[in-house]
Amino acid sequence: MPNNIRDKLKRTTRTMLGFLCLFVGIVFILLPGPAVIFIPVGLALLSLEYAWAKVWLKKSQRYFRQAAVKADQSLQWLGKKLRR
Template sequence: MQHHLSPRSQAFLDRIDAWSDAGPLRSVAVRVGVTVLGPLVVLAGLAMTVLPGPGLVVMVLGLALLALEYQWARSVLGGVGGVVTWARELVLPRGASPRRRAFGLAVVGAGVVATTLLTATISTYVGAQAFA
């Protein structure tokens, strides 16, 4: 299944490509920066899935950074956008009644609260074991 970036995202990437192609030194600097920093940001996001921090958001930002230079990353980023669109439609369908939209928001809110409490409980347990 092929996913494409939104026209707005594609236009942004095209502007950055045009800027980086303005000179050979700039092009190499952008390519090296993206190639080095992109995976580091993705790895930092991966670490944040178990450490404090917005892990998923940081991983997507690293992927967006890689998408500046690599077509495979643009395809993956388009796939992530498709999943986010699908999830948004599942929770908040277009044309749904206000009651249905409120229910979707309540389910998402309950999920956020439940995962936060679970994370706090596990962190407290692990912390208590470390000092025991």
């Protein structure tokens, strides 16, 4: 198999898997499921081929990090309230 065909096959496979993971992640936003896993994985796969996906990956990482900090703060606050 020539390198050109192999490269096109790799790119197509990454793109299809990236969009599939991204789609599954979006579905899991509406349904119970691990959306926080599938969305970044899909964007990471797509960011290997597309610059726009790299931008959205960075935005989603920032968003998920902020959400984790807020959840941690809320749990600490709740723990203090329950200990009283």
